[in-house]
Amino acid sequence: MKKTVITVVGKDTVGIIAKVCTYLANNKINILDISQTIVQEYFNMMMIVDMNASIKPFAQISSELSQIGEEIGVKILCQHEDIFDKMHRL
Amino acid sequence: MINIFEVNETNKMIEQENLDVRTITMGVSLLDCCDADLSACNQKIYDKITATAKDLVAVGREIELEYGIPIVNKRISVTPISLVGAAACKSPEDFVTIAKTLDDAARKVGVNFIGGYSALVSKGMTTADENLIRSVPMALSCTEYVCSSVNVGSTKCGINMDAVKLLGEIVKETAQKTKERDSLGCAKLVVFCNAPDDNPFMAGAFHGVTEADAIINVGVSGPGVVKEALSHIRGENFEVLCETVKKTAFKITRVGQLVAQEASRRLGIPFGIIDLSLAPTPAVGDSVADILTEIGLEYAGAPGTTAALALLNDQVKKGGVMASSYVGGLSGAFIPVSEDQGMIDAVTAGALSLEKLEAMTCVCSVGLDMIAIPGSTPASTISGIIADEMAIGMVNQKTTAVRVIPVIGKDVGETVEFGGLLGHAPIMPVNPFSCEAFVNRGGRIPAPIHSFKN
Numbered sequence: 001m002k003k004t005v006i007t008v009v010g011k012d013t014v015g016i017i018a019k020v021c022t023y024l025a026n027n028k029i030n031i032l033d034i035s036q037t038i039v040q041e042y043f044n045m046m047m048i049v050d051m052n053a054s055i056k057p058f059a060q061i062s063s064e065l066s067q068i069g070e071e072i073g074v075k076i077l078c079q080h081e082d083i084f085d086k087m088h089r090l
Numbered sequence: 091m092i093n094i095f096e097v098n099e100t101n102k103m104i105e106q107e108n109l110d111v112r113t114i115t116m117g118v119s120l121l122d123c124c125d126a127d128l129s130a131c132n133q134k135i136y137d138k139i140t141a142t143a144k145d146l147v148a149v150g151r152e153i154e155l156e157y158g159i160p161i162v163n164k165r166i167s168v169t170p171i172s173l174v175g176a177a178a179c180k181s182p183e184d185f186v187t188i189a190k191t192l193d194d195a196a197r198k199v200g201v202n203f204i205g206g207y208s209a210l211v212s213k214g215m216t217t218a219d220e221n222l223i224r225s226v227p228m229a230l231s232c233t234e235y236v237c238s239s240v241n242v243g244s245t246k247c248g249i250n251m252d253a254v255k256l257l258g259e260i261v262k263e264t265a266q267k268t269k270e271r272d273s274l275g276c277a278k279l280v281v282f283c284n285a286p287d288d289n290p291f292m293a294g295a296f297h298g299v300t301e302a303d304a305i306i307n308v309g310v311s312g313p314g315v316v317k318e319a320l321s322h323i324r325g326e327n328f329e330v331l332c333e334t335v336k337k338t339a340f341k342i343t344r345v346g347q348l349v350a351q352e353a354s355r356r357l358g359i360p361f362g363i364i365d366l367s368l369a370p371t372p373a374v375g376d377s378v379a380d381i382l383t384e385i386g387l388e389y390a391g392a393p394g395t396t397a398a399l400a401l402l403n404d405q406v407k408k409g410g411v412m413a414s415s416y417v418g419g420l421s422g423a424f425i426p427v428s429e430d431q432g433m434i435d436a437v438t439a440g441a442l443s444l445e446k447l448e449a450m451t452c453v454c455s456v457g458l459d460m461i462a463i464p465g466s467t468p469a470s471t472i473s474g475i476i477a478d479e480m481a482i483g484m485v486n487q488k489t490t491a492v493r494v495i496p497v498i499g500k501d502v503g504e505t506v507e508f509g510g511l512l513g514h515a516p517i518m519p520v521n522p523f524s525c526e527a528f529v530n531r532g533g534r535i536p537a538p539i540h541s542f543k544n
Contacts, residue, residue, distance in 0.1 A: 005092065005097055007097055007098075007101060033091060035093065035094045036094075037094065044094065044098070045094075046093075046094040046097050046098075048091065048092070058155075058156060059155055062155060062156075077101065077158055078158075079156070079157055079158035080156050080157050081092060082157065082348055083100060083157040083158065083159060083345060083348060084092045084096055084097050084100050085092060086344040086345065086347065086348045087096075087100055087341045087344050087345060088092065088096040088099075088100070088341075089092075
């Protein structure tokens with residue numbers, strides 16, 4: 001199972017997690033892990049998700065999430081977990 | 091499981107420190123395209139390239155999107171054309187038709203460059219080799235994507251001084267033929283000693299005859315990431331410095347390895363090598379010279395530069411080797427002038443001369459790269475510069491190369507603008523004393539004594 005990492009970075013505001021999670025739920029994407037911090041008023045969240053049952057292809061999910069990010073003033077990235085795993089784990 | 095800090099570190103490298111994969115280069119063998127009939131040969135070449143590389147650009151984009159890592163170039167390298175065209179081409183003009191075919195094929199599949207308009211003449215030139223070399227000025231002036239390279243020496247064979255003399259003239263002629271575009275043709279012509287068969291970087295990439303039918307080679311980059319890592323350990327000793335470079339190189343190379351494996355799997359073409367290189371671009375913060383200044387030099391070129399570069403080059407390899415299953419190509423730090431803002435600044439400040447650059451090439455990958463010199467420089471002087479650089483490669487058993495651009499109509503004090511990744515450069519002064527009698531001797535320089543290892 002290939003996992004995907006979704007990162008959300010930007011100015012903190014009400015409902016960021018709700019918006020992203022609702023979108024993921026609507027597209028049958030399962031959240032496996034969430035961590036979140038606020039660094040100097042900047043919202044910083046990482047989710048590890050399983051997209052195997054997703055009703056849309058990766059490229060579309062990625063661009064729609066990026067669009068949602070623009071609407072709420074944060075940056076949302078969607079990347080396969082491998083790039084982080086390869087870089088930080090032997 | 092991966093944590094938020096690791097994810098942020100990776101994304102910061104990509105977004106703020108210009109981490110990218112510089113190139114996915116597909117090597118394609120054209121040996122099966124040889125034909126005594128020129129038009130049949132051209133047709134076979136076009137068909138083979140467009141069939142083998144048809145998905146290269148699309149797969150590159152897919153990987154970029156899914157992993158969030160930019161892949162700046164998608165390129166093709168082919169078997170040296172002097173071999174492929176030997177049966178069909180009876181004149182330089184015949185070879186130019188193949189250059190145009192390569193250009194058309196590159197345009198069709200959408201790659202950034204195609205390399206391999208090359209000849210390997212370290213010991214002697216066949217008629218075909220000479221015809222190809224003589225066709226280079228015409229080929230580079232009438233094509234857009236084609237890159238050319240000529241290997242004129244090796245540790246095993248010595249230096250072919252006839253070819254060195256000829257290439258001095260060819261470089262000048264190429265400059266003349268592309269003078270409307272600041273002699274840009276010379277940016278696509280490299281003269282090598284000990285050229286590797288699997289180099290993914292342009293302009294010197296070609297698909298060696300020892301290679302399989304098709305192969306995926308990947309060139310990584312990331313000078314900005316190394317510089318940023320070093321900025322956190324200012325004043326620390328060399329042990330800390332070296333460890334930091336090594337760890338950073340490891341991380342950068344792992345990304346290249348991932349991209350190479352994915353590209354290989356998706357294209358159904360075997361993975362060849364990762365080229366562990368710190369390849370700069372003119373973008374601010376993407377500079378090898380900036381790493382040297384971060385190490386402690388006022389400018390690249392100051393006393394200590396050669397030592398700092400030797401250290402950097404070695405640690406990049408030590409960190410990178412463990413991160414990849416196969417390492418090859420040029421692997422090391424590149425020190426082009428026009429493609430590196432820090433190097434340009436060093437030249438402008440008067441800190442960096444051609445002679446210092448030559449010394450630096452003894453300890454890093456490649457050689458005198460993307461250096462603009464006065465258009466009035468005699469061909470014999472260019473041959474002399476090539477001979478010096480080839481001698482460094484031959485004696486030190488390493489790859490060296492020369493890519494100088496005699497900018498027609500421009501002189502020291504002026505600058506030249508190549509645009510894009512090729513950047514811009516101040517014209518550098520060249521030693522004015524003649525080496526004509528030396529270059530005109532003819533023949534070849536024998537292989538050095540330490541090449542006899544059998």
